[in-house]
Amino acid sequence: MAIIEVSVVPLGTGTPSVSRYVAEAERVLRGEKDIKYELTAMGTIVEGELDTLLALVRKMHRTVLDTAGVMRVVTTVKIDERRDKETSIRDKVAAVEKKLES
Amino acid sequence: MAIIEVSVVPLGTGTPSVSRYVAEAERVLRGEKDIKYELTAMGTIVEGELDTLLALVRKMHRTVLDTAGVMRVVTTVKIDERRDKETSIRDKVAAVEKKLES
Amino acid sequence: MAIIEVSVVPLGTGTPSVSRYVAEAERVLRGEKDIKYELTAMGTIVEGELDTLLALVRKMHRTVLDTAGVMRVVTTVKIDERRDKETSIRDKVAAVEKKLES
Amino acid sequence: MAIIEVSVVPLGTGTPSVSRYVAEAERVLRGEKDIKYELTAMGTIVEGELDTLLALVRKMHRTVLDTAGVMRVVTTVKIDERRDKETSIRDKVAAVEKKLES
Numbered sequence: 001m002a003i004i005e006v007s008v009v010p011l012g013t014g015t016p017s018v019s020r021y022v023a024e025a026e027r028v029l030r031g032e033k034d035i036k037y038e039l040t041a042m043g044t045i046v047e048g049e050l051d052t053l054l055a056l057v058r059k060m061h062r063t064v065l066d067t068a069g070v071m072r073v074v075t076t077v078k079i080d081e082r083r084d085k086e087t088s089i090r091d092k093v094a095a096v097e098k099k100l101e102s
Numbered sequence: 103m104a105i106i107e108v109s110v111v112p113l114g115t116g117t118p119s120v121s122r123y124v125a126e127a128e129r130v131l132r133g134e135k136d137i138k139y140e141l142t143a144m145g146t147i148v149e150g151e152l153d154t155l156l157a158l159v160r161k162m163h164r165t166v167l168d169t170a171g172v173m174r175v176v177t178t179v180k181i182d183e184r185r186d187k188e189t190s191i192r193d194k195v196a197a198v199e200k201k202l203e204s
Numbered sequence: 205m206a207i208i209e210v211s212v213v214p215l216g217t218g219t220p221s222v223s224r225y226v227a228e229a230e231r232v233l234r235g236e237k238d239i240k241y242e243l244t245a246m247g248t249i250v251e252g253e254l255d256t257l258l259a260l261v262r263k264m265h266r267t268v269l270d271t272a273g274v275m276r277v278v279t280t281v282k283i284d285e286r287r288d289k290e291t292s293i294r295d296k297v298a299a300v301e302k303k304l305e306s
Numbered sequence: 307m308a309i310i311e312v313s314v315v316p317l318g319t320g321t322p323s324v325s326r327y328v329a330e331a332e333r334v335l336r337g338e339k340d341i342k343y344e345l346t347a348m349g350t351i352v353e354g355e356l357d358t359l360l361a362l363v364r365k366m367h368r369t370v371l372d373t374a375g376v377m378r379v380v381t382t383v384k385i386d387e388r389r390d391k392e393t394s395i396r397d398k399v400a401a402v403e404k405k406l407e408s
Contacts, residue, residue, distance in 0.1 A: 040271065051262070054258055054261070055236075056255065057277065058258055058260070061254075065285060065287065070287075071288040072284070072286035072287070073285055074283070075283040075285075077280070077281040078278065078279070078281075079265060079277075079279040079280075079281070080276070080278050081269060081276065081277055082215075082277075083269065083274075083275050083276070084275040084276065
């Protein structure tokens with residue numbers, strides 16, 4: 001299992017607002033099985049198998065690039081994968097909060 | 103007002119777990135005035151004035167670098183600043199959710 | 205055609221030096237057809253078809269994760285793809301340099 | 307000494323080309339003392355003291371945000387700082403190339 005953060009930004013749309021395009025990318029995640037995801041103010045965090053996640057990144061990126069009026073997309077992805085233990089979006093946040101309390 | 107996402111990663115600590123170091127960086131944010139922040143599984147999102155935010159990035163980065171046993175730190179920062187309207191962590195997420203509902 | 209930048213960082217290796225692991229990831233690129241790439245101080249820039257590039261990212265990431273002694277890898281990828289014209293590593297740098305001269 | 311990579315992207319400019327804005331950010335670096343920098347296809351890599359570098363990031367970011375027609379800027383920064391030895395743009399690339407040859 002891996003966790004990724006993905007952010008899809010269209011360039012040259014003529015408006016500084018990108019929420020419409022981010023929503024298109026989010027729609028790709030809806031209805032997907034075997035993943036968990038969370039929308040944040042700076043991207044979307046998704047948990048699942050690496051191959052599933054990379055396929056989703058491709059689909060989110062291309063969905064925005066295929067939107068009318070979009071000529072260029074810059075997509076940023078951070079992949080976090082570990083072998084020593086199971087990890088999850090929830091566990092990562094909980095691990096830091098536990099350290100903060102002690 | 104700007105919004106940043108910051109992620110501080112120590113290298114060569116001998117353990118794949120970084121929550122202890124992330125907690126040190128989070129402690130920098132506690133007690134700070136005039137900022138709002140949110141811990142996610144992939145970083146910390148902070149809202150405030152650009153100069154305040156950059157000073158915090160510096161402090162979080164150096165706090166981890168100054169921790170015993172840490173010889174190298176890679177810090178990633180994304181800065182999002184706009185002039186056409188007020189923005190906030192809450193508003194950014196709400197704008198996408200509103201588009202998803204329509 | 206797209207251009208990506210990829211950076212593969214192993215965590216918890218016990219040494220702050222990562223050049224050995226970056227070299228493993230670079231070896232993945234050698235012998236690949238239909239791509240152009242360039243090593244920089246902060247990552248590797250690769251030019252090619254999106255699907256080819258994503259397959260390479262996966263291979264570079266997993267090659268480092270499969271290296272002895274590595275339990276966790278954080279890989280960062282930036283994808284830049286445009287539809288309005290052909291783009292290349294060389295052209296992108298040249299476009300900025302041309303603007304700087306004028 | 308630290309090494310950073312910085313990438314400044316204006317949103318909503320009405321054109322997918324950003325070289326004009328990247329050139330404005332590059333001009334900030336010209337004439338600066340005590341830094342070395344290198345333009346790549348995906349950003350600019352700069353070597354120097356951390357405080358000098360963060361001040362430059364701020365200036366590059368705001369220079370693009372202050373350009374006519376720009377209402378929003380997303381700037382990405384990666385900071386790499388180590389304490390165990392001197393590092394430089396040239397040395398980092400050379401260390402990987404040396405490993406590739408052996």
